[in-house]
């Protein structure tokens with residue numbers, strides 16, 4: 001193998017740049033050229049491709065976002081889109097691709113692998129919702145951002161003796177909400193994986209108030225069935241505690257990656273290069289029980305990530 005490509009796809013995540021850097025330098029160390037593909041699969045089809053060298057990835061390990069830009073590309077879901085991408089790979093002499101993104105991006109990597117371009121996926125999303133890995137690049141930074149933001153909300157909630165109802169990202173998953181909720185000491189954490197009656201949350205607030213608690217934080221995953229605005233209204237009516245809703249939004253996707261994200265991205269990028277350079281494609285790398293692992297993409301996409309109900313229970317017990 002003489003030349004590979006690297007792209008970032010789907011929602012960006014802090015640490016993607018560290019992964020790109022690791023991919024480029026790991027490949028160069030094996031004498032393999034690396035082409036940076038801009039704007040994910042869309043840029044692959046439209047030939048937005050430039051060569052990367054060791055210096056192209058200098059000074060990016062600490063930066064959020066992705067220097068390669070990211071995109072969502074509906075055209076790539078169709079066979080014609082994948083075939084077009086294969087032609088571009090042939091034209092540019094790209095013999096394998098490292099795809100840094102979430103499970104949607106891995107589906108694209110599988111399609112491309114099946115058409116003869118070996119692709120290896122590197123898990124990167126703030127949602128930590130990829131089943132084949134315990135950890136996804138970006139999760140730790142996003143959790144820290146949420147905690148930082150909610151600490152600020154706590155200051156004002158404390159001053160006004162209010163309840164702050166905060167929506168965090170996560171798409172259909174509650175991993176970000178759970179961990180951040182524990183870290184900010186939320187009275188309740190509402191996630192799509194667990195049914196919860198808001199009346200029960202209000203009862204908990206009433207009990208805590210009688211015990212002297214004066215301000216409250218409720219962390220809500222965006223995939224939960226009731227919106228933060230509605231939850232705030234219900235809490236205010238049922239408990240008499242003045243409540244405010246906040247949607248943290250895309251601030252959670254930005255910022256300098258934490259140590260964990262930089263290190264994890266560096267290891268996972270390196271592992272992906274090891275595979276693709278042997279001509280092994282249709283794989284995703286991941287991190288399980290302290291080890292770097294890899295799986296067939298199809299198998300990885302069939303896996304189910306269990307929600308840690310035991311930890312949710314602990315969070316519930318210690319919030320009173």
Ligand code: ADP
Pocket residue numbers: 009010011041071072073074075076077078101102103104105106107108109111125
């Ligand atoms: P993520 O990778 O973060 O889960 P998306 O689900 O938006 O993000 O997927 C990113 C891109 O991956 C899509 O825009 C599309 O180009 C490609 N993709 C997603 N699903 C598929 C699929 N089923 N088949 C082929 N390509 C897909």
Ligand code: F6P
Pocket residue numbers: 011102125126127169170171172222253
């Ligand atoms: O997958 C990452 C994520 O930030 C989700 O948490 C969120 O649901 C989604 O992407 C938002 O996507 P967009 O950037 O298209 O608004």
